[in-house]
Structures are given as C-alpha cells and as structure tokens.
Amino acid sequence: MKSQPRRLERVAVAQAPSDRPNRAEVEQAIRTMIRWAGDDPARDGLRETPDRVARAFEEYFSGYAQDPTEILQKTFEEIEGYDEMIVLRGVRFESHCEHHMAPIVGRAWVAYIPQGRVVGISKLARLVDIYAKRLQIQEKMTAQIANTINDVLNPEGVGVIIKATHHCMTTRGAHKPGTDLVTSRMLGVFRDNALTRQELLGLANSDD
Structure with a gap:
C-alpha cells in the first residue's frame, strides 16, 4: 500500500x-x-x-511566481508497460536559506516508479528549481519535491535525496567548510520496500 x-x-x-x-x-x-x-x-x-x-x-526567488504542480500536468502514457525505477541524478540547484538568506548549493536525486504514465525528465529538473528558488530549509524543500510528484503523478513510489552545502554554516557562524547536509523523503514503495530504497541510495552514493 x-x-x-x-x-x-x-x-x-x-x-x-x-x-x-x-x-x-x-x-x-x-x-x-x-x-x-x-x-x-x-x-x-x-x-x-x-x-x-x-x-x-x-x-x-523566481520560484514564488511559478506553480510547481502545473509543470507536471503533461504526461505520457505510451510507455509499453514500463514499471521500473526512473531516476534523475545529480540535479544541481542554488537556493537561499530562510534564516540568513545565505546560499545553499547542492544536488538532488529525484526518483519515482510510474503507474501507467511518465513525465518529461526536464520537468523534474524544473520542479527542483521552482522550490529551490525560494527562501528554504533543505528538509522542507526535499519534502515539497517528493510530495508534489506523489500528488500529481500518483506513482507507485517517490524518492528524493538532496545533498547540499549551506553557506550560513560554512562562511559564518560555525565556519565549517567541507561539510554538507543530506536529506531524503521516501514515499510509497520507496518507504515500504527496503530493497527499492537501498537501490536508490546506492545510485545516489555512487555519484559522490
């Protein structure tokens, strides 16, 4: 379920x-x-x-003027029964933290298992940008991307992993360069099936 x-x-x-x-x-x-x-x-x-x-x-901050659900409306159903994982890896983004308005620079791995229809891969990258180009915290942005895909496409599952460097930590405050934050949001089979989740995590870690 x-x-x-x-x-x-x-x-x-x-x-x-x-x-x-x-x-x-x-x-x-x-x-x-x-x-x-x-x-x-x-x-x-x-x-x-x-x-x-x-x-x-x-x-x-151009993401405030864009509707993240609208870009996922056009889908394709002629997929010959394809029902395996689709993963867009390492989508680079720039955002700004809502606490200090300092840059957040990172990459996102966006995955879903379709249920009869797929969306153009460029739309997944645009979805990341829409949420990135707002004042953000990484945890919220990760959930927003995954929830939007889940709500609009109704797939078997969605997995989103984000790895990012936060300048509010590296260039001020704690002054800890070389660190990054990793967040994930797993829904559907990515949450319920440990093997599916591990496959996605392996794909993300292989890009390091």
Missing part, C-alpha cells in the same frame, strides 16, 4: 501583489543596508548596486 504523505502548504507567491514593495522601495532598502554596513551607496562602485541586487533577487 502506498504511503500517504503529510500535505504541505503550497504557496505560489509570498504576498498579494498589492502588498509587495515596488522596485524603488527595494532599491532604497538596499542603499540602507549598504550604509548600515559602513559604506557609501553614492560612490561610483556602489551607485548601480541596488539595481543589480534587485535584479539578482528577482532571479534568486
């Missing part, structure tokens, strides 16, 4: 458009941060920094 995941709240955007600050307010906030850091936002080297940072943030 397939395990039923705890449903996580899906948030397409963080705020209603009317509540969001406009671009001028964002750039002014960045100038304030530069002054707080001890520098002069009016000097030549920093004059265009507020605009650059605002544009960078638009890219970093």
Whole structure:
C-alpha cells in the first residue's frame, strides 16, 4: 500500500501583489543596508548596486511566481508497460536559506516508479528549481519535491535525496567548510520496500 504523505502548504507567491514593495522601495532598502554596513551607496562602485541586487533577487526567488504542480500536468502514457525505477541524478540547484538568506548549493536525486504514465525528465529538473528558488530549509524543500510528484503523478513510489552545502554554516557562524547536509523523503514503495530504497541510495552514493 502506498504511503500517504503529510500535505504541505503550497504557496505560489509570498504576498498579494498589492502588498509587495515596488522596485524603488527595494532599491532604497538596499542603499540602507549598504550604509548600515559602513559604506557609501553614492560612490561610483556602489551607485548601480541596488539595481543589480534587485535584479539578482528577482532571479534568486523566481520560484514564488511559478506553480510547481502545473509543470507536471503533461504526461505520457505510451510507455509499453514500463514499471521500473526512473531516476534523475545529480540535479544541481542554488537556493537561499530562510534564516540568513545565505546560499545553499547542492544536488538532488529525484526518483519515482510510474503507474501507467511518465513525465518529461526536464520537468523534474524544473520542479527542483521552482522550490529551490525560494527562501528554504533543505528538509522542507526535499519534502515539497517528493510530495508534489506523489500528488500529481500518483506513482507507485517517490524518492528524493538532496545533498547540499549551506553557506550560513560554512562562511559564518560555525565556519565549517567541507561539510554538507543530506536529506531524503521516501514515499510509497520507496518507504515500504527496503530493497527499492537501498537501490536508490546506492545510485545516489555512487555519484559522490
């Protein structure tokens, strides 16, 4: 029997458009941060920094404007009865932690066992990016990816493994470079069948 995941709240955007600050307010906030850091936002080297940072943030957090369930809607049923594991290995991503807004850089292994239909592999990579391009903690992001695949595709099972380096730990605070965090979310046969789960873990570890 397939395990039923705890449903996580899906948030397409963080705020209603009317509540969001406009671009001028964002750039002014960045100038304030530069002054707080001890520098002069009016000097030549920093004059265009507020605009650059605002544009960078638009890219970093573009996942809020995308619906993660929508990209999995198009599926393919002509699979000749294929019912073995599908694994997209080592999907690189960049995210930002919600506690310090410091970078999280890592890779994701995304697996599922189909039940009559499959999705294009690029859609799995895009799903990782949609959740990565938000303020995150790795544990939540791992669950969100797995739960979305499970909810939309209704496969026999889903397994997601993420390995990532957190700059909030490596470049500040504890200052422990060379460490990474490993998280996993197993649903359906990946949770219930130890051999299936071990096969996925072996595929992930073989890329180290």
